[in-house]
Amino acid sequence: GAVVSQHPSRVICKSGTSVKIECRSLDFQATTMFWYRQFPKQSLMLMATSNEGSKATYEQGVEKDKFLINHASLTLSTLTVTSAHPEDSSFYICSARSRLGAEQPQHFGDGTRLSIL
């Protein structure tokens, strides 16, 4: 089946550090990737939609200068949390959809647990 690899799985760093999270589709091409944030015991909140070769579309309330998204190829999207602070601590999950149709389900990475001290 379709596999999405997300790296790293866990990051612990000091306040003010920038953190980059990678999302790769391993066995399919993904024109669209999605970035979600999940707080404990809550559902996934869509942060942005990343389209290969174009700027990401951010959801309302998400700071685009804080959460930089790059989708440079059909198999890789990155999320960079710039100058991270403790309130940015969360579980970040990416997903990817095949270019082969809107009915195709999203395939999710295993998430990144970000802890800012």
Place this chain on the structure above:
Amino acid sequence: AQSVTQLDSQVPVFEEAPVELRCNYSSSVSVYLFWYVQYPNQGLQLLLKYLSGSTLVKGINGFEAEFNKSQTSFHLRKPSVHISDTAEYFCAVSVRGSARQLTFGSGTQLTVLP
């Protein structure tokens, strides 16, 4: 806009008992429907999906769901649960045809007791 309601935030059930996790949705247009499972500290894994055709959909791990258009529901069921089914379950919808976003419900924590 679409919305998804999962009526039960927590469902405890004994091992080998049947379980139903409820999901209702609201949309002014036709949607695709999905159920995902999330184990602790992991991403989401697709259990099953309804795109069209038969309203009873069978998925992995013995789960099935039935699409009821008149009641706008897509409840998830399993006739006999195992300890390993303990996880968070999310119902989601996406708009047919063009939209690529998923709208998630708030999730249901299924806890299977020995």
